[in-house]
Amino acid sequence: MPLTGAAAARLYDDHVDAVHALVTRRVGPSAGPGVVGEVFEHAVRSWDRFDEERGSERMFLFGAAIVVLRRHQAVERDHLRSLAIRHDAANAISIADPLVGGAVPKRSRPESSRVVEDIVDHDEPEAGEAPAGSDLMAAIADLAPDDRDIVLLSLWESCSQAAIAEALDLSVGTVRSALGRIRRQLKAATTPEKGRS
Amino acid sequence: MNIFDEIQASRPEVAPMAIAERRRIRESLFGIGHEDRTRTISGRSASGAVVSTAPYGTRRPIQRRPRATGSWARLGAGLLLLAVLGTAVWSYASRDDTIETAVTTTAAPRTATTTSTSTPPATTMVPRVARTGVDTDRPLALPPDLLTVDDVVVAPAAEGSASAVFAAPDGTEVWMAEFDGERSDVSNLDIRQVGAIGVGVDRDREPGDRASYRLLVPCGFVILNDGPDQPFDRQPIIDLFSAMSIDGDATVDVALPIDWSVVSIGESRTSYSVQFQVPTLENSDGVAPLRITQVPGGALAQLLFGGRQLDPIEFLGAPAFLETSSPNPSAVSVFWRDGPTVFHASSSALALTDIEGFVDTLEPVAVDEWNQRFPTAEPGITAAAPACSPQPSFGPTLQP
Numbered sequence: 086m087p088l089t090g091a092a093a094a095r096l097y098d099d100h101v102d103a104v105h106a107l108v109t110r111r112v113g114p115s116a117g118p119g120v121v122g123e124v125f126e127h128a129v130r131s132w133d134r135f136d137e138e139r140g141s142e143r144m145f146l147f148g149a150a151i152v153v154l155r156r157h158q159a160v161e162r163d164h165l166r167s168l169a170i171r172h173d174a175a176n177a178i179s180i181a182d183p184l185v186g187g188a189v190p191k192r193s194r195p196e197s198s199r200v201v202e203d204i205v206d207h208d209e210p211e212a213g214e215a216p217a218g219s220d221l222m223a224a225i226a227d228l229a230p231d232d233r234d235i236v237l238l239s240l241w242e243s244c245s246q247a248a249i250a251e252a253l254d255l256s257v258g259t260v261r262s263a264l265g266r267i268r269r270q271l272k273a274a275t276t277p278e279k280g281r282s
Numbered sequence: 283m284n285i286f287d288e289i290q291a292s293r294p295e296v297a298p299m300a301i302a303e304r305r306r307i308r309e310s311l312f313g314i315g316h317e318d319r320t321r322t323i324s325g326r327s328a329s330g331a332v333v334s335t336a337p338y339g340t341r342r343p344i345q346r347r348p349r350a351t352g353s354w355a356r357l358g359a360g361l362l363l364l365a366v367l368g369t370a371v372w373s374y375a376s377r378d379d380t381i382e383t384a385v386t387t388t389a390a391p392r393t394a395t396t397t398s399t400s401t402p403p404a405t406t407m408v409p410r411v412a413r414t415g416v417d418t419d420r421p422l423a424l425p426p427d428l429l430t431v432d433d434v435v436v437a438p439a440a441e442g443s444a445s446a447v448f449a450a451p452d453g454t455e456v457w458m459a460e461f462d463g464e465r466s467d468v469s470n471l472d473i474r475q476v477g478a479i480g481v482g483v484d485r486d487r488e489p490g491d492r493a494s495y496r497l498l499v500p501c502g503f504v505i506l507n508d509g510p511d512q513p514f515d516r517q518p519i520i521d522l523f524s525a526m527s528i529d530g531d532a533t534v535d536v537a538l539p540i541d542w543s544v545v546s547i548g549e550s551r552t553s554y555s556v557q558f559q560v561p562t563l564e565n566s567d568g569v570a571p572l573r574i575t576q577v578p579g580g581a582l583a584q585l586l587f588g589g590r591q592l593d594p595i596e597f598l599g600a601p602a603f604l605e606t607s608s609p610n611p612s613a614v615s616v617f618w619r620d621g622p623t624v625f626h627a628s629s630s631a632l633a634l635t636d637i638e639g640f641v642d643t644l645e646p647v648a649v650d651e652w653n654q655r656f657p658t659a660e661p662g663i664t665a666a667a668p669a670c671s672p673q674p675s676f677g678p679t680l681q682p
Contacts, residue, residue: 097308106296118299122307129311168294221288240290271285 088132097125100146103242107150110241112157113164123153140251147242148252151234158230165226224274232267235260301679302547309619413598413620413641420646421578421623422554424655427643430559432571434656436552441667442502443550444676445583450518451541454509457589460534460674462667463502471496477524483514492589493519499532501670507589510607518542527677535677545592547680548581554652560640562632570631572640578623578649585617585626592617598638 088096104124109117128149135145154161225233234253238244246264250257299307414423442462447455471482480498484491493508493516508519521539528534538544554576559569577584582603586592591607595616602618605628614637615628627637647655 105299109296241293
């Protein structure tokens with residue numbers, strides 16, 4: 086049974102900003118609004134799958150967004166490659182790594198960021214290992230869609246591992262191990278000796 | 283910085299969705315006007331203005347008018363009875379002969395009496411409202427029956443014109459529009475500064491005149507009409523003016539005050555209007571006039587020209603608005619959006635349920651089909667662009 090009437094409009098009003106931000110980060114501002122419409126259309130049509138005891142509306146919508154973004158993978162990859170990471174050493178920040186945990190959020194951290202929950206991987210970053218931004222974004226664009234969803238939900242949307250698991254219908258353990266694997270994969274892809282040709 | 287730090291630091295900042303875009307998507311998904319009286323969203327637009335997108339409908343929907351005796355269902359039932367009785371069939375067949383064909387004969391005739399009033403479905407709204415079934419390829423709707431047509435008006439879009447409707451904190455609809463034109467004539471205005479803008483009112487206004495204001499721009503004009511029976515310079519309007527800006531390019535923008543919201547914003551688009559004679563048993567001659575105006579790609583604000591006042595209703599199972607400010611108490615005037623098109627149906631002789639019954643029979647057609655059926659409709663005169671500069675426009679917050 087699709088969600089209808091004022092309830093559907095309320096869902097839109099409550100979450101359109103979050104969905105718009107997620108989608109626009111992934112496909113860019115020109116494609117964003119159209120995709121937002123698709124996300125809400127998909128969400129209200131599949132509303133019978135929403136279980137409020139199991140998850141939040143926001144993560145249900147994020148899950149819908151992930152489904153819809155699959156239809157726009159080419160646009161997403163092009164957009165991600167076009168992004169250049171601002172690499173301003175003076176503003177370099179140390180942001181909590183979902184795999185490290187406990188890092189102190191600094192002023193540049195988005196306010197909506199959540200405190201990282203688990204300590205899974207104690208692999209501390211090493212000086213000089215930060216890759217060039219454009220290479221990193223290309224590597225993200227080249228990730229398998231599932232992996233890209235996990236890492237960007239975690240790092241761009243500040244979703245907890247449990248929330249990601251909810252949105253993507255995975256177990257928390259799967260998300261946790263995927264983050265570790267993705268990090269190693271990205272590091273390999275962007276380290277000059279290994280990743281650059 | 284480790285690699286996840288790097289990704290997080292690269293997180294693109296996203297400005298809130300433009301107010302007009304937000305509303306466009308909302309309307310395309312859920313139709314215009316929901317009975318959602320509790321929600322208000324505020325955000326900061328790309329221009330920095332704080333805007334409110336409270337969904338329209340801060341008042342309770344009105345009850346439908348009682349069903350008129352000449353409803354479609356009664357018409358159908360009457361015909362069925364007559365058919366059973368036999369002899370009366372001939373009588374009604376003769377009545378059909380009085381329903382003249384429209385200006386074209388291409389469509390196969392279908393007796394209007396075969397239609398009946400549909401009951402709204404149990405689910406009162408679906409994400410995409412079917413109603414007339416119009417879409418971008420077939421953005422207009424016409425009855426399949428060939429009915430008598432009183433007049434047909436196709437009004438081309440006014441180049442450079444746009445309009446907006448705001449809902450004031452008390453629920454009053456406030457209409458604003460900008461029109462391109464030659465140098466503005468302000469000789470008949472009393473002008474003063476309100477906040478950052480110049481505002482003029484008619485020097486010769488009479489008590490009881492509608493509170494209408496001109497915003498000072500070099501060319502063309504920008505007008506704002508308060509609701510009927512509202513006094514000049516009431517505080518909410520002053521607050522609205524104080525939240526407005528007009529820059530050197532005559533761009534009008536507004537940071538909506540608290541509790542104000544946008545009902546509709548849009549640029550002028552070509553409108554298509556037909557007055558049909560719709561069969562009914564109510565009148566002695568068996569028909570009643572019903573005008574339907576359609577604006578593909580348009581905004582409700584265009585149909586609310588001058589500042590009509592609205593109440594949210596349900597119309598054919600989906601949100602719509604009923605005009606409450608008509609000077610004719612017997613007139614029924616309903617507005618709604620289906621897909622890309624906004625509609626206005628009005629009649630002084632039909633009840634809302636009768637209008638619903640008629641609209642329910644409409645079928646989507648392409649513009650070419652419309653032109654084929656009403657071949658003399660569209661004027662080909664294009665006004666020359668005014669030489670004066672800068673022409674007024676709506677700013678980022680008000681961009682459709």
